[in-house]
Amino acid sequence: MxxxxxxxxxxxxxxxxxxxxxxxxxxxxTKDQLTENNSNFAQxxxxxxxxESDNGLAHSIDTFKAGAEMGxxxxxxxxITKSYPFIQELIDEGLSFDKNSKSGELDYAMEGAHCKPRxxxxxxxxxxxxxxxxxxxHLDHPNLSIIEETEVIDLLTNTANEICGVLTLDCxxxxxxxxxxAVVLATxxxxxxxxxxxxxxxxLASGPILALHHGLTLESMEMIxxxxxxxxxxxxxxxxxxxxxxxxxxxLVNETGKQFMDELHPMKSLAPRDxxxxxxxxxxxxxxxxxxxxxxxxxxxxxxxxxxxxxQKHYPGAMLKQLIPVTPGAHYTVGGIQTKVDGSTAYENxxxxxxxxxxxxxxANRLASNSLLEGLVMGALAADxxxxxxxxxxxxxxxxxxxxxxxxxxxxxxxxxxxxxxxxVERNAVQMKTYLEKxxxxxTDAPITENITKSxxxxxxxxxxxxLICTSAIERNESRGVHYRTDFPTQNNxxxxxxxxxxxxxxxxxKSITRTRENHSILH
Numbered sequence: 001m002x003x004x005x006x007x008x009x010x011x012x013x014x015x016x017x018x019x020x021x022x023x024x025x026x027x028x029x030t031k032d033q034l035t036e037n038n039s040n041f042a043q044x045x046x047x048x049x050x051x052e053s054d055n056g057l058a059h060s061i062d063t064f065k066a067g068a069e070m071g072x073x074x075x076x077x078x079x080i081t082k083s084y085p086f087i088q089e090l091i092d093e094g095l096s097f098d099k100n101s102k103s104g105e106l107d108y109a110m111e112g113a114h115c116k117p118r119x120x121x122x123x124x125x126x127x128x129x130x131x132x133x134x135x136x137x138h139l140d141h142p143n144l145s146i147i148e149e150t151e152v153i154d155l156l157t158n159t160a161n162e163i164c165g166v167l168t169l170d171c172x173x174x175x176x177x178x179x180x181x182a183v184v185l186a187t188x189x190x191x192x193x194x195x196x197x198x199x200x201x202x203x204l205a206s207g208p209i210l211a212l213h214h215g216l217t218l219e220s221m222e223m224i225x226x227x228x229x230x231x232x233x234x235x236x237x238x239x240x241x242x243x244x245x246x247x248x249x250x251x252l253v254n255e256t257g258k259q260f261m262d263e264l265h266p267m268k269s270l271a272p273r274d275x276x277x278x279x280x281x282x283x284x285x286x287x288x289x290x291x292x293x294x295x296x297x298x299x300x301x302x303x304x305x306x307x308x309x310x311x312q313k314h315y316p317g318a319m320l321k322q323l324i325p326v327t328p329g330a331h332y333t334v335g336g337i338q339t340k341v342d343g344s345t346a347y348e349n350x351x352x353x354x355x356x357x358x359x360x361x362x363x364a365n366r367l368a369s370n371s372l373l374e375g376l377v378m379g380a381l382a383a384d385x386x387x388x389x390x391x392x393x394x395x396x397x398x399x400x401x402x403x404x405x406x407x408x409x410x411x412x413x414x415x416x417x418x419x420x421x422x423x424x425v426e427r428n429a430v431q432m433k434t435y436l437e438k439x440x441x442x443x444t445d446a447p448i449t450e451n452i453t454k455s456x457x458x459x460x461x462x463x464x465x466x467x468l469i470c471t472s473a474i475e476r477n478e479s480r481g482v483h484y485r486t487d488f489p490t491q492n493n494x495x496x497x498x499x500x501x502x503x504x505x506x507x508x509x510x511k512s513i514t515r516t517r518e519n520h521s522i523l524h
Contacts, residue, residue, distance in 0.1 A: 001025050001143065002390045005166055005178060007152045007207070008186030009034050011128070011372055012354025014135040015086070015379025016184055017144060021387045025143040027178065029168060031151050034136065044242045045109060045119035045127045046372040048087050049080065056080040058115055063370060066113040066272050067363020068481035070496060072517065078341055079361050083373045086380055087120075095134045097122050110247040111368040113272040117247075119369045125242050125304040128372060151454055152206065155183060155214055155350070156397040163214075163350045164393045167400055173453045179395040182349040182386055185210065186379065189333030189355040190465045191224065194419050196329035198227055198240040206461050207356035208468065211337045212510075216345055218502040219358040220335030222472035225366050225482045226425050227331035228252075228276035229292060231310055234284050235420070237329045239310045241292060243368040245324075246270055248303065249296035252280070253323070254288040274365045274425075274482045277328040281425045284327070291323040328425055332371060334362045334482060335472070338501065343382035349393060351386070353378035360499070360517065364481025404460045405446035405508065412459040415439060415466055423466070427473050428487045436470045439463060443508040467510060472500045475512045 002024050006013045009030040017026055028034075049059035060076045091097065091106075097120045100107040108117040122130035149171040156165040156177060165179040187207030191197040208218050229245070229252075230237035246252070252261050252269045264279050265271035271279075280290045294300055300319075301308040311318050318324050336358035343351035354375035361374055415438065422435045442463055449456070478492035479485050497516050505511040 002182075002392065003027065003180045004182045004184060004386060004390070005029060005180040006184045006186055007166065008188060008205075008354075008356070009146075010186060010188055010354060010375060011131060011135070012356075012375035012379040013184070013186035014132065014139070015376045016186065016353060016383045017139060017141055018135060019380045019383035020141060022142055024386070024390060025145075026141060027145050027147065027180065029147045029150050029152055029166070029178075031149065033148055034146055044111065044244055045121040045369045046087065046131070046376075047080075047118050047367075047369045048084070048106075048108075048120050049118045050084040050088070052116070052118065059118060062114050063361070063367045064363065066367035067365050068274075068491065069363065070360070070480060071363030072360040075341060075359050075361050079359070079374055079377050082381070083377050086376045087373070090131065090134065093134070093138060095122065095130065098124065109244055110270070111243045112246060112270045112276070113267065113367055119244070119247070121244060123305070124302070125244060125306045131372060151457060152210065153452060153457055154400065154402045155210055156400060157214070158394045158397050160394060162393050163347050164395050164397050167402065169452060169454055169457065171454070175452075177397070177400060179397070181390055181393045182351070184343065184382060184386075185337065185350070185352040185356050186354050187356045190469075191330035191333060193416065193462050193465045193469070194224075194330035194424070195416050196230065196232075196235055196237045196327065196420055198230055198237070198329055198331045204458060204461055204465070205333075205356060206457070207352060208337055209461055209464055211345070211352065212468075212502070212504050214347070215504060216347070216350075217338040218335065218468060219338040219360070219499050220364075220472070221468045221502055222476050222483045222500060223334035223362075223364055223481060224330055224423070224469060225273055225332040225334055226277040226328045228273055228280050228328050229326040230329040230331075231307070231314060231324065232327050233289070233325055234327050237327055238314050239307075240331070241307055241324060241326055242304070243273075245292060245294065245297070245304060245307065250292040250294045250324075251296070252276070252326075253291050253293045254283050255291070256288075272365060273331075273368070274484070277425045278484060280326070280328050290326050292326055293323055295322045330420075332366050334358070334364065334366055341378065341381060342385045343378050344385060349390070351382045353382050364483060401450050402452065403448045403450050404452060404457065405443055406449050406456055407442060407446050407459045407463050409459065411442045411446075412462050415442065415463055419466055423469050423473060426484050426486050428485060429474060430487075432470050432474050436467065436474065439467045439470065440508075443467065464508075467508075468502055471510050471512050472502060475500045475514060
């Protein structure tokens with residue numbers, strides 16, 4: 001029996017397992033518990049534009065525009081239209097998406113940068129949790145095994161340079177090699193490199209590191225989306241306040257009551273996330289506090305129970321004033337491992353799906369509620385490809401040892417605490433080059449070890465990811481989408497089809513290449 005290893009347990013991983021043939025063994029490896037992933041904590045919804053009668057055109061245009069016109073329009077249309085049967089399947093199975101209280105029909109909500117209501121929610125602000133729990137409950141694969149609290153720290157290769165499995169590190173720091181005929185990286189995003197972020201603790205993904213170590217290309221790593229409304233204040237955020245709250249009528253204001261978005265964008269408080277995050281950042285730089293005014297939202301606790309509970313816990317007086325304190329924070333990794341829509345990479349039997357991958361679906365900024373959609377589609381399409389193409393792989397791999405720099409907790413924390421100021425919503429070359437030199441010094445000065453622990457691996461991944469983001473951000477000499485340079489503050493048309501690619505430069509070095517995407521389709 002052929003075997004596939006899936007690294008990760010979010011929506012993309014579950015979608016893959018769900019659509020994999022039952023005569024293929026599947027091993028799901030997750031660094032925490034099966035349900036501890038960012039998909040489970042996704043408050044926003046999932047876009048479902050099937051009934052708009054334009055074959056996804058308006059949805060595709062919104063996605064393209066939100067992505068600062070850098071996305072591949074054909075990829076965008078493909079992902080959106082292929083999502084319809086997979087979402088419909090969930091509906092037909094009885095997943096309890098929210099219904100309109102009057103009509104009893106599905107309740108399509110409005111969110112930022114969308115031209116019309118097309119977002120389905122479940123449990124108000126618990127869509128990711130509802131979808132993930134539904135998919136876990138419907139996992140009926142007879143040859144599925146799950147390995148929890150285990151980190152994948154390398155890919156195994158055989159004498160033919162084929163991927164033939166993974167090297168794992170369990171919670172007791174024991175190493176184990178697990179062979180397979182195909183490997184799927186569904187490792188999620190890298191937003192936890194920033195101290196202010198919306199992700200669950202300890203969720204930093206290692207997928208890009210694994211790919212880089214084996215010669216694969218990373219794309220658009222400078223594109224980190226900062227969500228404008230995390231519950232909290234600068235450098236002290238607790239959880240996400242979903243885009244759906246603004247879609248339901250909340251307005252961004254400062255402590256004086258000024259609706260500062262009104263003069264900055266035609267969509268006002270529903271402007272794209274990159275625009276809104278920078279606006280909040282500027283307000284804070286001027287000494288203002290920022291809030292969501294929720295006076296226009298009736299029955300807030302019932303509509304947004306998760307957010308309400310978080311506000312009551314951290315700011316118990318906020319609900320009386322109808323003002324929720326918010327601040328920008330890292331939320332979504334737009335770039336990732338370069339793949340096709342079906343997750344395929346330069347290795348025949350290695351795939352990357354969901355937030356770990358970069359198909360150029362999102363361009364330079366992700367449209368609200370497109371992430372669960374993308375994970376659902378990519379997982380299913382990758383499974384279809386594996387079902388059709390999997391073949392026996394020689395499991396005899398090289399005697400394996402991996403070495404990493406031993407980075408101190410102090411060095412990792414120092415770089416993390418500086419990350420938002422240098423690589424956050426605004427960037428400039430002088431700061432980034434100085435910061436990158438510090439990162440390089442930490443990576444090259446640290447002693448090397450083969451005795452890897454989970455904490456040492458996480459510290460290494462944190463610093464390495466910051467190196468990747470910074471290297472890419474220095475290379476892109478323009479402002480586009482989530483990447484804003486104060487020294488290049490405008491969008492440059494010559495960069496519309498340009499992507500920044502990263503490859504391993506040997507040891508701990510990284511090579512950056514700016515390339516024009518072939519056959520890149522844009523909207524005219």
